[in-house]
Amino acid sequence: MSNHIADANKMVGDTPRTDDRVVFIDGNPWVNAPFARGLERELNAANSEIEEKRKDVVWLATEKAKLENYVMLLEEWGDYMRSKSNNEWWCENWDKAKEAKP
Numbered sequence: 001m002s003n004h005i006a007d008a009n010k011m012v013g014d015t016p017r018t019d020d021r022v023v024f025i026d027g028n029p030w031v032n033a034p035f036a037r038g039l040e041r042e043l044n045a046a047n048s049e050i051e052e053k054r055k056d057v058v059w060l061a062t063e064k065a066k067l068e069n070y071v072m073l074l075e076e077w078g079d080y081m082r083s084k085s086n087n088e089w090w091c092e093n094w095d096k097a098k099e100a101k102p
Contacts, residue, residue: 017039022029075098082094 018031021031021035078094082091085091
């Protein structure tokens, strides 16, 4: 039983918001229910926000991949057009644009 109390005390020490709210009854740490429910609501809200952010990251990664593919296709098309073009100005600008690509 003393290990349980030591573990509970360690957990309480890891939660600074509850440190001043803990009361000991029969040697066991307790936090009142309204405070605990408030913490649970905050945790649920934070978990929901994290899930939404994860969805955003997946969406952004998907869109990035689409755009990278689009850029690749445009470059292939530009290279093809450059190989067929007799317009020196266009060819020079295409070469400069490709060199400036990050």
